[in-house]
Amino acid sequence: MTGRALLDSEAAKLRGAPFTYSEVGLTRAVELPGGYGVVRRSRVAGFGAERFEDAAQTLLSWNMHRRAGLTVRPSDAPVVEGSVAIVRVGASRFGLDAPVRVVYVIDESHRKGFAYGTLPGHPERGEEAFVVELRDNGAVAFTITAFSRPATLLARLGGPVTRVIQSRVTNRYLKAV
Template sequence: MLSIGRPSPVRLQAALEHAEGQDLTYPEVGATAGDLPSGYAHVRREVPLGRGEEAFARAAEQLLGWRMHSRAGLLVRAGTPAAQPGTTVVLAVPLGPLWRLAPCRVVRTVHEPDRRGFAYGTLPGHPERGEEAFVVERAASGAVVFRLTVFSALQTLDARVLPPLSRAVQRHYTRRYLTAMRDLARGPGRRSGPGSASGRRGRTVR
């Protein structure tokens, strides 16, 4: 779904309510937890976030509260303040004068002593189909790392018309996610992109 100009809170809320009644657009739900399925482009990236309990707890809290996405420059409209199974979220991605609305649903969360995060899958209207997982991990040594895992295929007509551009946009925001998580783990005082709009219902992250 494309929007000319920055989408308003009302527009984002309408998109969220519509997406909440939709089904996922791919069958391999939860596959980011193991071997990635064939027939998709695969991405695995990671970035170190520091060491110790403070870095781990801060990064996990910010990730689950949608701050990575807003720090990366997206508008975020979510059905819950923190990611949980079944939460629907609409991301608005700036593309010059246009904004791409990308609806997703959280398909699993990770709540372990040394691993926190979630995965979401695509809904109708998303330019891709597939799943993306975001996990903060702490090793026995105390080192903290953020891992991003994706399997995806281009879905909408406009995305499939210019596949190199679509993949370039995906790579761009993957890099921004990694940068955002690194900054968030260090604490306040850094911003990698604009915040997000406010609204009545749902949860819009600033």
């Protein structure tokens, strides 16, 4: 599910929109902000420099999202700081659009990834970071760190169901890389 790229006017509107939370960039912190549901998940995604580069490419090209079954309409591919996207969860008229903006990009020799934050119209408020790392032992670790809480009435009413959906999407991300 590729989705067409955002039009320049759509991207400009999203770039000008405020984040829906105030703790921008805090997925980098050891301690995540209070008052949110927190996700910290990691898995070994293979071994070696070639696997690391492949995982980083999958992540930074938005293909992790696509392989997880989501539709992505990005402003930029590969991901750069300030990129915006509409990530669509679900199909056709029953799907939900989730607008996001990239908060930071990690581009180090042994660590690559990015974090995005929620924009108005996203069913949640918060931030999610996706990082691949080539460890000294050759293992390629993929880590997802997120904090979020419901932003819409529908998400609040979903309660535990919303968290189950988020957990399933996170599992699909982990498998996609």
